[in-house]
Amino acid sequence: MKKLVIVGTVAFDAIETPFGKTDKILGGAATFIGLSASHFNVDSSIVSIVGDDFPQEYLDLLSDKNIDISGIEIVKDGKTFFWSGRYHNDMNTRDTLVTELNTLADFNPVVPHKYKDADVVMLGNLHPMVQMSVLDQMENKPKLVILDTMNFWMDSALDDLHKVIKRVDVITINDEEARQLTGEYSLVVAARKIHAMGPKYVVIKKGEHGALLFHDDNVFYAPALPLEEVYDPTGAGDTFAGGFAGYLANSEDVSFENMKNAVIFGSTLASFCVEKFGTERMQNLSSDEVFKRLQQFKQLTQFEIELT
């Protein structure tokens, strides 16, 4: 079975949307990535850090999905990273209410020995130097390295971000962040500039407007499934990345044509994530449900014009 290393936060989230609010619930980029990737026949390991205030049941929840958690450091008397946010009515913008780094402030990721030869590495949103440290621990160059990041690091650690971007094969970034990183409004021009920074593949996430995959002069577009209601967008981008990484790790085919499929799987899994708060929908999502929704994606996007 192919190995996937996932580095990112395992955390507490407290979320407010127009549909309601939650207390502290399970969250974190690596959590969403891992749950999403668990839908593929892949041996995944999460590298992260929590405090001993982090419930054993949350760790068990990950283990039960066959996710290796030996790389999750538990800090005695430490507190787990906590994020709280409130979404506006359009669900595309949000205000951060609280960010408590806690144990994350001194996070030195340690990749479990068994996973130092992983085929795919998914660098979830974290300080670029933490992401770099994971790459440095890999024994041989992974078949595929995927990086997710956000505007916060462009503002606070741009030089470090450029260093790690240079070493990855795929970057996933949202449209506003792509514009900030390149100073270009056109996403086509922005993607070309990001190519020049290193990544051969650029995925630009547009939330409810879907995602674009760029490679040289090729572009592929996957829409978001039109939903009656989006209850909570938290983790949708990470769920997309987890599906993208998990599909590619399992298929062992990192061609552009196959990456199109990975984008569709990522979009399909993300479409479930937003249907309930936090990880609730992803905790018990059946492969049958995923299969049915993939069929919806085909009906949503495939057409029959013959060009001969």
Place this chain on the structure above:
Amino acid sequence: MKKLVIVGTVAFDAIETPFGKTDKILGGAATFIGLSASHFNVDSSIVSIVGDDFPQEYLDLLSDKNIDISGIEIVKDGKTFFWSGRYHNDMNTRDTLVTELNTLADFNPVVPHKYKDADVVMLGNLHPMVQMSVLDQMENKPKLVILDTMNFWMDSALDDLHKVIKRVDVITINDEEARQLTGEYSLVVAARKIHAMGPKYVVIKKGEHGALLFHDDNVFYAPALPLEEVYDPTGAGDTFAGGFAGYLANSEDVSFENMKNAVIFGSTLASFCVEKFGTERMQNLSSDEVFKRLQQFKQLTQFEIELT
């Protein structure tokens, strides 16, 4: 050859975008619809009104595309409808600088006798009562009636708008207008409410984010082709509608599956419209260029996941 009746403005536009500005140039919804529909083997007739200040060369330009202009009334000593607008940097929003109705204020559309039995009627953006008058002149119910409208009529003539919406098969409307018409933020819910107003098919245009086609519980999504630069969005929606109507009129198949193809053709033609100011790009667009771009659309959207 199938007949297509197009009612809408034939006008002067003056446009400002971040890429430049124009003097009075050829514009108007019916102009863009007609030029776009001329890419299909359809006998189109434009029903509109202009003043005798309207250059013969513009009328010749339409005739040269085999568009019947006998339904364009030329008012002696009259002035042609004039619109001027300035687009913001995002190209998705604009300010109207000037609107001179001129001859359009007293427009009583007269469908040429030869076209009273048209197969398809495209009601371009105009006062709902003018659109209604065209429907009333048709001898027998057309195979397909398509309506385009905008928020202006929701503000100023909502009751009349509802009357004509009830009589059409397809409505094309942009996302913000769909939300205004229904009071729903979710486009899925908005489309269902618009279905209930009459149209069996609802096309929601999202500009650079593409277009959605709704029918009962079916939905199809066509992206906009990602472009390096959009020079002028003016007429893109009408060009989409013209391609949609022209393709369906020619194919004589108004099934949902075939409407998917119509949406793709509409999006393909619209992707050319925005590449230059006004109608410039559409005036000399070859079928070879259209064919090549349809191939790009396939590469942009089609994937190979086998679901068995």
